[in-house]
Amino acid sequence: MSSNTSQERRHARAREEILESATRAFARKGFHGTSIDEVAQEAGLSPSSLYRYFGGKEDLYRAVVDRLATIILGPFRDPLLPTLPFHQRLEWLIRRQLSIVEEQRELFIAFASDRASMDWQLAGNQDPVGDAYGRWVAAFRELLEEGVADGSLRALDSWNVAYLVSGALSATVFRWLRGALPDSLQEYVPVLLDMLLAGIGLEPKP
Numbered sequence: 001m002s003s004n005t006s007q008e009r010r011h012a013r014a015r016e017e018i019l020e021s022a023t024r025a026f027a028r029k030g031f032h033g034t035s036i037d038e039v040a041q042e043a044g045l046s047p048s049s050l051y052r053y054f055g056g057k058e059d060l061y062r063a064v065v066d067r068l069a070t071i072i073l074g075p076f077r078d079p080l081l082p083t084l085p086f087h088q089r090l091e092w093l094i095r096r097q098l099s100i101v102e103e104q105r106e107l108f109i110a111f112a113s114d115r116a117s118m119d120w121q122l123a124g125n126q127d128p129v130g131d132a133y134g135r136w137v138a139a140f141r142e143l144l145e146e147g148v149a150d151g152s153l154r155a156l157d158s159w160n161v162a163y164l165v166s167g168a169l170s171a172t173v174f175r176w177l178r179g180a181l182p183d184s185l186q187e188y189v190p191v192l193l194d195m196l197l198a199g200i201g202l203e204p205k206p
Contacts, residue, residue, distance in 0.1 A: 015053045018043045022060050027106035062128040069132035076139045086152035098185035101173050109177050137166045
C-alpha cells in the first residue's frame with residue numbers, strides 16, 4: 001500500500017468521525033445553536049484541526065445532510081428490490097425510510113426546526129436540505145416509472161405522484177416528530193400504502 005493511499009484512508013476515516021460527531025452536535029442544538037467549537041469538542045479535536053477537513057460550520061452542515069441523504073437513498077439501490085413485486089418493493093422502501101427516521105429522530109427534529117430560518121443563512125447558496133429532498137423525490141419517481149413499465153401502476157405523471165408520495169411520508173414524519181403520532185412510525189405503513197395504492201376516492205360512475 002502506498003503512503004498516499006494510506007494517508008487518504010486516514011483522512012477519510014477522520015472526516016467520517018467528524019461527521020458522526022457533528023451529527024450528534026447538530027441533533028442536540030440544531031445549526032444555529034451549535035458552534036464549530038462544540039463540534040470540535042465532540043470530535044475530540046481542536047477547532048483548527050477541524051478546519052483541515054471542513055471549511056466551516058456551513059460546509060460541515062452540508063456534509064452532514066449529504067451523509068444522511070446517502071443513508072436514506074441507500075435502500076433504493078438495494079439488490080433485493082428487483083426481486084420483489086412492485087407493491088412489496090414500495091412497502092419495503094417505505095418501511096426502511098421510516099426506520100431511518102426513527103433511528104435519527106433527534107437530527108430530523110433539528111432539521112425541521114432549522115428549516116424555516118435557513119434561507120437567510122445560506123442566501124445565494126445551494127439549499128442542502130432542499131437538494132436532499134429533491135434527490136429523494138427523484139428516487140421515488142424512478143420507482144414509480146418502474147411500476148408503470150411492468151404494469152403494476154396505471155400511466156401517471158411520475159413527477160407529480162412522486163411528490164405526493166414523498167409529501168404523504170413527510171407529513172406523517174412531521175406529525176410523529178411533533179408527538180402527534182405516539183406509536184412507532186411502522187404502525188402507519190398500512191394506511192400509507194392503502195392511500196397510495198388504492199387512492200381515497202370511489203370509482204367514477206359510468
